[in-house]
Amino acid sequence: MKQNPKKTPEATQEKPVKKEKIRGSFVTLFLAVLVIIGVVVVITKPWEKAIDPAGQDRFDLTEMPGTLVYLQVHDMINVKPAAYVDKTVKAQGALRVASTAAGDKYYVVIRDAEACCAQGIEFGYTGEIPAAGTTVTVDGVFQAYEESGGTRYRIAVCTLNAE
Numbered sequence: 001m002k003q004n005p006k007k008t009p010e011a012t013q014e015k016p017v018k019k020e021k022i023r024g025s026f027v028t029l030f031l032a033v034l035v036i037i038g039v040v041v042v043i044t045k046p047w048e049k050a051i052d053p054a055g056q057d058r059f060d061l062t063e064m065p066g067t068l069v070y071l072q073v074h075d076m077i078n079v080k081p082a083a084y085v086d087k088t089v090k091a092q093g094a095l096r097v098a099s100t101a102a103g104d105k106y107y108v109v110i111r112d113a114e115a116c117c118a119q120g121i122e123f124g125y126t127g128e129i130p131a132a133g134t135t136v137t138v139d140g141v142f143q144a145y146e147e148s149g150g151t152r153y154r155i156a157v158c159t160l161n162a163e
Contacts, residue, residue, distance in 0.1 A: 058088040061110065062137065070112035073119045081153040082144065089155050090139040091121055095162075097132045102147060108138050108155075122154035130162040137161045 059076075061069045073091075076084050093110040106129060107120035123138045130136060140157040 056087065059084070059090070061089065061091040066112050069110060070117060070119065073110055073121060076142070077119060077121065077153065081142075082151075084142045085144050085153070087142050088140070089121070089142050090137065091123075091155065092135065092137040093118075093120075095130060095132055095134045095136045096120055097129075108136055122152070123157045123160075124154050125157040125160050127160065129160075135163040137163070 059072065061072060064072060076089075091108045091110060093108045096107040096109050098105045098107065105122055106125060107122050109118050109120040111118045123140065124143075125138070137160070138155055138157045139159045140155045142153060143156045144151050144153055146152075
């Protein structure tokens, strides 16, 4: 009859040490992967390529996903609007009219992906304007103009389509 050898305290401690070595290896591998991903992101800077107008002549906001279009419009209106001057822009959204002392101003209001936030881009158009709230697509050249001692920006519309 075979006797079962009794486990010694040394034998029972081998497994936890082995598990800690394996866990340490996984943690090291995970951190290495994170570092590699971080380096790739820093080198490629995808956020700059998405909203940087350098080298681009046309911005079709109707083809961009909601979150990206919101960032693009924010960049065009609030961050570096002068960089977009003379670039062609196509945008779609709700038509809003603002009455000012200088006359009516027209905006195409673009919502983000969650439909919680919206930004408007002013546009100039000499043709017939549809009713406020109508979904419109404007296509034209982004331009700067002077008003009340400051520089403002708008799309000089070549085409306006109401839906």
